[in-house]
Amino acid sequence: MVSSTQGRISTKDYVYLQLKKEIVGGELLPEAQINELDLSKRFDISRTPLREALQRLEIEELVVRLPNGRLKISPVSVEDARSIFSVRSALEGLVTKAATQNSNERDLEELRLLTELLVKAANLGNNEDVIYYGDQIHHRLYDMSQHKFAVKILNNMNDHIMRYRRIGPNTSHTRSKEAAKEHLELYETIAAGNAEQAEKLMQKHINNSLDAAIQSIEAHLQTQNCK
Amino acid sequence: MVSSTQGRISTKDYVYLQLKKEIVGGELLPEAQINELDLSKRFDISRTPLREALQRLEIEELVVRLPNGRLKISPVSVEDARSIFSVRSALEGLVTKAATQNSNERDLEELRLLTELLVKAANLGNNEDVIYYGDQIHHRLYDMSQHKFAVKILNNMNDHIMRYRRIGPNTSHTRSKEAAKEHLELYETIAAGNAEQAEKLMQKHINNSLDAAIQSIEAHLQTQNCK
DNA sequence: TCTAGTATAACTGTGTACAATTATACAATT
DNA sequence: AATTGTATAATTGTACACAGTTATACTAGA
Numbered sequence: 274m275v276s277s278t279q280g281r282i283s284t285k286d287y288v289y290l291q292l293k294k295e296i297v298g299g300e301l302l303p304e305a306q307i308n309e310l311d312l313s314k315r316f317d318i319s320r321t322p323l324r325e326a327l328q329r330l331e332i333e334e335l336v337v338r339l340p341n342g343r344l345k346i347s348p349v350s351v352e353d354a355r356s357i358f359s360v361r362s363a364l365e366g367l368v369t370k371a372a373t374q375n376s377n378e379r380d381l382e383e384l385r386l387l388t389e390l391l392v393k394a395a396n397l398g399n400n401e402d403v404i405y406y407g408d409q410i411h412h413r414l415y416d417m418s419q420h421k422f423a424v425k426i427l428n429n430m431n432d433h434i435m436r437y438r439r440i441g442p443n444t445s446h447t448r449s450k451e452a453a454k455e456h457l458e459l460y461e462t463i464a465a466g467n468a469e470q471a472e473k474l475m476q477k478h479i480n481n482s483l484d485a486a487i488q489s490i491e492a493h494l495q496t497q498n499c500k
Numbered sequence: 501m502v503s504s505t506q507g508r509i510s511t512k513d514y515v516y517l518q519l520k521k522e523i524v525g526g527e528l529l530p531e532a533q534i535n536e537l538d539l540s541k542r543f544d545i546s547r548t549p550l551r552e553a554l555q556r557l558e559i560e561e562l563v564v565r566l567p568n569g570r571l572k573i574s575p576v577s578v579e580d581a582r583s584i585f586s587v588r589s590a591l592e593g594l595v596t597k598a599a600t601q602n603s604n605e606r607d608l609e610e611l612r613l614l615t616e617l618l619v620k621a622a623n624l625g626n627n628e629d630v631i632y633y634g635d636q637i638h639h640r641l642y643d644m645s646q647h648k649f650a651v652k653i654l655n656n657m658n659d660h661i662m663r664y665r666r667i668g669p670n671t672s673h674t675r676s677k678e679a680a681k682e683h684l685e686l687y688e689t690i691a692a693g694n695a696e697q698a699e700k701l702m703q704k705h706i707n708n709s710l711d712a713a714i715q716s717i718e719a720h721l722q723t724q725n726c727k
Numbered sequence: 728t729c730t731a732g733t734a735t736a737a738c739t740g741t742g743t744a745c746a747a748t749t750a751t752a753c754a755a756t757t
Numbered sequence: 758a759a760t761t762g763t764a765t766a767a768t769t770g771t772a773c774a775c776a777g778t779t780a781t782a783c784t785a786g787a
Contacts, residue, residue, distance in 0.1 A: 283740075284741070285740085285741095308767090309768075310768075310769095318741080318742085319741055319742040320742085320743090320769090321740080321742065321743090322741060322742095324552070324770090325551070325552065328555060328556065329555065329559060332556060332559050332560075334652075341748085341749060341750085341768095341769090342748080342768080342769055343749090352648075353648065353649070356646075356647050356648045356649040356650065357649050359594055359649075359650060360594070360647070360649050360650050360653065363590040363591060363593070363594045363650075364587065364591075366590070367586055367587070371586075419583075420586055420587070421579075421580065421583050422561075422580070422583045422584050422657070423583065423590075425561075426587065426653055510770075511770080511771075512770085535737090535738075536738075536739070537737085537739095545772085546772040546773070547739090547773090548770080548771055548773090549770075549771065551739090568778085568780085569739055569740080569778085569779085570738075570739080
C-alpha cells in the first residue's frame with residue numbers, strides 16, 4: 274500500500290466507502306461482529322487507516338461500539354426508521370422549498386425530463402428504474418437548494434434508508450405507481466414556483482414511503498429471530 | 501497515558517471534547533492552521549488518537565481538510581450560517597411537535613418552571629441566564645421528542661451556532677426580551693397540546709435568532725480582514 | 728530585484744510493536 | 758452438572774517509526 278495525498282483516494286477513504294457499500298447493500302448484516310485484525314487482513318492494510326474508516330462509520334451510526342470497545346454493524350429497528358424518516362421528511366421539505374425558489378429554466382427542464390422517465394418506468398412496472406430516477410430527482414433538488422448542511426445530512430439518512438430496502442426480502446410490491454403520481458404533481462408544483470406547496474408534497478411523499486421500510490425491517494427481524 | 505475501555509473516557513474522546521470546546525468557545529479561531537505533531541505534544545499523546553479526534557471534528561465540519569491534507573479550523577460564513585439555521589429550524593420544529601405530542605404533566609411542569617425562570621432573567625436583563633434557560637428548555641424538548649437522530653444533528657448544529665456567538669464581539673444587545681416572549685407563547689401552546697402550532701412557533705423562534713448570528717459572523721470577518 | 732531551481736525541512740499517511748483489557752477454555756471444587 | 762478460579766488467547770488502544778509528499782529556504786542566473 275502506497276500513500277498519496279493528492280489525486281488518488283486515501284486508503285482510509287477507500288475502505289470507508291467499500292465498507293459502507295457492503296453495509297448499505299445488505300452484505301454485512303445488522304449485529305454482525307467486526308474484527309479489526311481480520312478486516313485489515315482482508316483489505317491488506319494496517320489497522321491504523323482501517324480504524325479511521327470504522328470510526329467514520331461509527332459516527333454515521335452504520336456501526337456501533339459495544340461497552341467493551343468492540344464494534345458491530347448497527348442493528349435496525351422500527352423506532353430508528355421512524356426517527357430517520359422524520360428527519361428526512363423535514364429536510365427534504367426544506368430542500369425542496371429552497372430548490373423551488375432557486376430554480377431556473379434549465380433546472381426545470383432537467384426535472385421535467387427525469388420525472389417523465391420515472392413515470393414511464395412506473396407504467397412499465399420497472400421498479401429499479403423508478404428508484405433510480407427518483408434518486409436522480411432528489412439529487413437534482415439537493416444541488417438546486419444549495420443547502421450544504423441539509424444535503425450532507427440527507428445523504429447520510431439515505432444510506433440508512435437504502436439499507437432498510439436491502440436487508441428485507443425482495444418484495445416486488447413497491448409503490449411505484451403512487452410514487453410516480455406524487456412525483457408528477459411535485460414537478461408541476463415546483464415548475465409553478467409554489468415553494469410552500471412543493472415542501473408539503475415532498476414531505477408527504479417521504480412519509481408515504483415509511484411503511485415499506487418498516488415492513489422490510491420487520492421481515493428482517495423476523496428472519497433473524499427464527500435463526 | 502494509559503488506556504482503558506471501561507469507565508474512564510478514552511484519550512481520543514477526551515481530546516475530541518477538549519478541542520471541540522476550544523473551537524466552539526472561540527479560543528481556536530476560524531482559519532487557524534492545525535499541526536498534528538504540535539497538538540499531540542500539547543496533549544502529551546501520540547498522533548494516533550489525536551488523528552481520530554481530529555477526524556471526528558472534520559466529519560462534524562468544525563475542522564476542514566485542505567487539498568494538501570493539512571487541517572485548519574473551519575472558516576465561518578454567512579452562507580453556512582443560513583444553511584445551519586435552516587436545518588436547525590426544521591429539526592427544532594420537528595422535535596417540538598413530537599415533544600408536544602408526547603408530553604406528560606411532569607414534562608409540562610418542568611417546562612413551565614424553566615420558562616418562568618427565563619422570563620424573569622429577561623426582565624432582569626440577565627442575558628447569560630436567558631441563554632442558559634433557553635438551552636435547558638430546548639434540551640428538555642429534545643428528550644421528550646425521543647427523536648434520536650434529529651437530536652444528534654441538532655446538537656451538532658448547536659455547536660456551530662454557539663461558535664458564531666463566541667467569535668464575534670460581545671454585543672450585549674441580545675434579543676432576550678423578544679426571546680422570552682416567544683418562549684412564553686411556545687410554552688402555552690405546548691401545554692395546550694397544539695403540536696402543529698408549537699412547531700411553527702419554534703421555527704419562527706429559531707429564524708428570529710439568525711440575524712444575531714449573521715451580525716456576529718460579519719463582525720468577526722471584518723476584524724480578520726483588518727489584520 | 729525577480730525568477731527558477733534545488734536542497735532541506737516539515738508534515739501527513741501508513742505500518743508495526745507493545746501494553747492493557749477482555750474473552751475463552753479448562754481445571755478444580757461443591 | 759453447575760460454578761468458580763485461573764491461565765491463555767484474542768482484541769483493542771496507543772506509541773513509535775518510516776516512507777512519501779508538500780512546503781520552505783537558499784542559491785544562481787538574468
